Amino acid sequence: DTAVSQTPKYLVTQMGNDKSIKCEQNLGHDTMYWYKQDSKKFLKIMFSYNNKELIINETVPNRFSPKSPDKAHLNLHINSLELGDSAVYFCASSHEQTRDEAFFGQGTRLTVV
């Protein structure tokens, strides 16, 4: 069973479109994250949610809107896509209290053309 699953794995879309990436974890964790990995492989946190509440928003443009319907899901919606949004987006989860390792999803490679 996949612990953290993201869909889709690949997403190619035109500038200006709106798209969503879904993430689900079956680990019972209470904290979920979205990370962006750029072309140089640098990983930067975008958002962190704890029990459906937004904890961290790292100055991400408001075109990016995370949604957490329950603590097992954290979806990422992106409006008005730009070329610079092309990257690999990773969802992750962890147990907030133990500060233990984060488990990552397979990643979503977003290409904006």
Added chain:
Amino acid sequence: AQSVSQHNHHVILSEAASLELGCNYSYGGTVNLFWYVQYPGQHLQLLLKYFSGDPLVKGIKGFEAEFIKSKFSFNLRKPSVQWSDTAEYFCAAIIKGAQKLVFGQGTRLTINP
């Protein structure tokens, strides 16, 4: 600002060579430290972690890391690398009270057969 830095951007070795990848962090308080590996086209997987206790930690696939508090370092080592170790390696840290895992810039490791 809280940060994690990895000194080597790209390391090229031959099989059976010894490996050491540097990692330094800039936090003064209690910190949990991690090394993750990302094989080509894959998601991040945990190699090892340090929370407390013995500063020399052993992880999977023959990797180990040593926490040196006085140097704010957590270097990754492997005595004899294999071609299959070719991957991107990320050092990461989470400090007590924080809600996010902060990553270093990553080190690309290429092993020539």
